[in-house]
Amino acid sequence: MHSIARSFDRAFPRAQFVLVLGNEDSDCGDYRGPIGNAFLRMTARAWEPLVNRNGAAPTFARTFAEDGSYSARLPSGMGRAVVINDVFWSLRPSGGCGASYDAPERTVERLATLLPRSPAEHAIVFAHIPPGIDTYSSSYLTHGLVTVPNLRPDMNDRYLSLLADPERRVSLAIAGHAHRFGFRVARARTGGSGVPIVVAPAISPVYQNSPSFLVARIDADATIRSLEEWARNEDPTIVDRSVWANRGGTRALGMADVPTASILALQRRLDADPALLDAFGRLAVGSTFSQITPRNRRLYLCAATELTIAAFRACTRNGGFGYLTRRGLLAAIAGLAAFVAISVLAVRWVRQARTKRASGA
Secondary structure, eight states: OHHHHHHHHHHOTTOOOOOOOOTTOSSSOTTOOOOSSHHHHHHHHHHHHHHTGGGSOTTHHHHHHHHSOEEEEOGGGOOEEEEOOGGGGBSSOOOBTTBOTTHHHHHHHHHHHHSOOOTTOOEEEEOSSOSSBOHHIIIIISTTSBOOBSBOHHHHHHHHHHHHOGGGOEEEEEEOSSSSOEEEEEEETTEEEEEEEEEOOOSSOTTSOOOEEEEEEEOTTSOEEEEEEEEEOOOTTOSOTTOEEEEEETTTTTOSSOSHHHHHHHHHHHHHOHHHHHHHHHHHHTSSSOSOOTTTHHHHHHHHHOOSHHHHHHHHTOOOBTTBOHHHHHHHHHHHHHHHHHHHHHHHHHHHHHHHHHHHO
16 A cells, blocks of 8 residues: 555656545455554555645545545545445455444445535545446356345445435546446436446456556536546557557547436447447457447446346346346256255165165165
């Protein structure tokens, strides 16, 4: 943490930074979120000069050291950055590092406290894990048998309610975690236009993605005017593999900006245009190939707008119960039936073997 802070500070000595913890950012294990421990205090000291540039986040060192959350004034009148450590809301258990059993409840209450309510101010929410469905796990890891959410359903619902509540003044949300570039829309159950969510790609290429990052141009009202994705160049004729290539972005997708209406319009065009969907799939992983196929295309399209399991299941028309899809239920029933049949045959074989031994004696 010290090394990364020093490197960024040297490269961008006047820039204001927003630091967000991820599921690996802990001193005692993956998804084991820290609460008020030495790791958080050390990280707060290392990053305080970058986050609190020009007095933008005077309480950062204190609140970040508690649970990784804080609020910061953004430059150019863009409102406030509200940062929350939503790793505590994951399906994965997050105990350890001083984290208590009520950490999820405490952090969602912290988010509610940090969000502005004044009509004169708006917020950009930064978190690590986006709400909604984990498309990679739901498609590739479970082969469509299980719908895997990113967050606990109860925390997901509360998070969406806070993001989409017009009184909370959220203009935009930014997340990561998926290692892929994409969009989502947080909408309240009562309707409304919704809040755009940008999912940033990752430098670490551990999920078949090329190392990538985004460059965004954002207006004072938090409207994204353009996004460009830069990824490691895969051209085999280029000797220097460290060259970064501009893969394109919103303009290549026909988007003038990134409000909710533009995201919804993009989804309709992706559904109707296979070539555009392929281009978006390649952009998602920062590569020359796409992980979106005719078989899973519906899953990826629905994941952008349907952020609860029930809504996602209705959109994909996969049916099911709980986390299992219809195919998952059938596979589970078939597996159970096979287990019962094998068990019955095994019992019969044991009985027959005992009978033979007894008659032989």
